[in-house]
Amino acid sequence: MVMYPENVHPDYYCPGLGTHRHWQRMPRSFLVKKPCSHRIPNYGQLLEAQAGLVLSLYQTEDTSIPRQDITDPWQTREATPQIQVERGHGDHFTKTLLNPLDVRMSDALLVLPNGLPLKDNMNNLNMPLRNRAPDGGGSTPGHKAACNSSSQGGSPYVTESVGRLDFPKPDRLFSGNKVRNCRYFNCPHCSKSYSSLGALKMHIRTHTLPCACRICGKAFSRPWLLQGHIRTHTGEKPFSCYHCGRGFADRSNLRAHLQTHSEVKRYRCPGCGKTFSRISLLTKHRDGCCCPVS
DNA sequence: CTGGGGATGGGGCCC
DNA sequence: TGGGCCCCATCCCCA
Numbered sequence: 001m002v003m004y005p006e007n008v009h010p011d012y013y014c015p016g017l018g019t020h021r022h023w024q025r026m027p028r029s030f031l032v033k034k035p036c037s038h039r040i041p042n043y044g045q046l047l048e049a050q051a052g053l054v055l056s057l058y059q060t061e062d063t064s065i066p067r068q069d070i071t072d073p074w075q076t077r078e079a080t081p082q083i084q085v086e087r088g089h090g091d092h093f094t095k096t097l098l099n100p101l102d103v104r105m106s107d108a109l110l111v112l113p114n115g116l117p118l119k120d121n122m123n124n125l126n127m128p129l130r131n132r133a134p135d136g137g138g139s140t141p142g143h144k145a146a147c148n149s150s151s152q153g154g155s156p157y158v159t160e161s162v163g164r165l166d167f168p169k170p171d172r173l174f175s176g177n178k179v180r181n182c183r184y185f186n187c188p189h190c191s192k193s194y195s196s197l198g199a200l201k202m203h204i205r206t207h208t209l210p211c212a213c214r215i216c217g218k219a220f221s222r223p224w225l226l227q228g229h230i231r232t233h234t235g236e237k238p239f240s241c242y243h244c245g246r247g248f249a250d251r252s253n254l255r256a257h258l259q260t261h262s263e264v265k266r267y268r269c270p271g272c273g274k275t276f277s278r279i280s281l282l283t284k285h286r287d288g289c290c291c292p293v294s
Numbered sequence: 295c296t297g298g299g300g301a302t303g304g305g306g307c308c309c
Numbered sequence: 310t311g312g313g314c315c316c317c318a319t320c321c322c323c324a
Contacts (some may be wrong), residue, residue, distance in 0.1 A: 201307085232301070253298095
């Protein structure tokens with residue numbers, strides 16, 4: 001039973017995970033990992049030993065478990081299968097076999113032990129692999145691009161791929177241990193990745209659009225989306241406002257409409273105190289220089 | 295320009 | 310595991 005402090009709304013906050021026992025704002029889409037192109041990774045983490053790369057793939061739920069007690073074959077150098085990597089710069093690359101614990105950001109991973117190409121699985125984590133920058137400095141996206149440029153004569157080859165490794169069947173590897181599998185599932189149609197297969201399947205429907213309207217042929221990802229669309233053909237409006245009796249085909253639109261009956265609306269301008277029924281209206285209001293954004 | 299309605303997308307929750 | 314529903318967000322259009 002989670003006890004929420006008085007000022008913490010359970011709908012919008014959740015207990016922090018791991019060792020961080022704070023209340024954190026619950027993101028609306030906490031399952032989906034957004035593309036990291038606009039984010040600057042924490043390159044301080046990159047100073048860890050190379051083994052940190054592999055260790056970062058998993059997160060112990062009970063932090064009291066000594067790492068050495070986790071019987072993970074991937075953590076044991078002797079038992080770890082080797083993977084084929086390509087290292088080099090310019091036009092010169094050499095293929096070598098090495099331990100996954102020795103993989104660096106500057107390695108273009110080619111093949112996993114299961115024979116599957118790894119490159120496509122490397123865009124799923126905001127933390128990049130360890131960089132091998134000659135100046136020892138950070139590896140911002142701009143820096144990475146510079147390293148890829150041939151004008152950086154002699155600079156190491158740096159793969160475009162930034163992300164985590166998706167090792168084969170980690171769930172089996174960790175059966176019996178209190179270790180959470182942090183593997184992500186990649187969408188084959190776009191760059192999104194998900195922490196559960198169900199979430200991925202749900203997302204894939206947004207690409208395949210299996211629900212088609214028999215009247216106009218428009219396709220939707222989910223049956224209830226199609227249902228709502230069909231109401232636009234039938235004119236059915238099952239949701240009615242108890243203030244004015246006006247009907248709506250969509251509950252969300254009714255909710256937005258109810259705001260128009262409220263004197264104090266949901267979104268308040270922190271500058272002038274004026275309230276708005278929609279966040280978009282508040283944004284427009286603030287963009288209009290009424291109240292400069294701090 | 296502002297405010298409101300219509301339509302739709304998408305992740306989460308519950309069963 | 311999947312369907313149905315909830316909720317939030319967003320875009321477009323119109324008065």
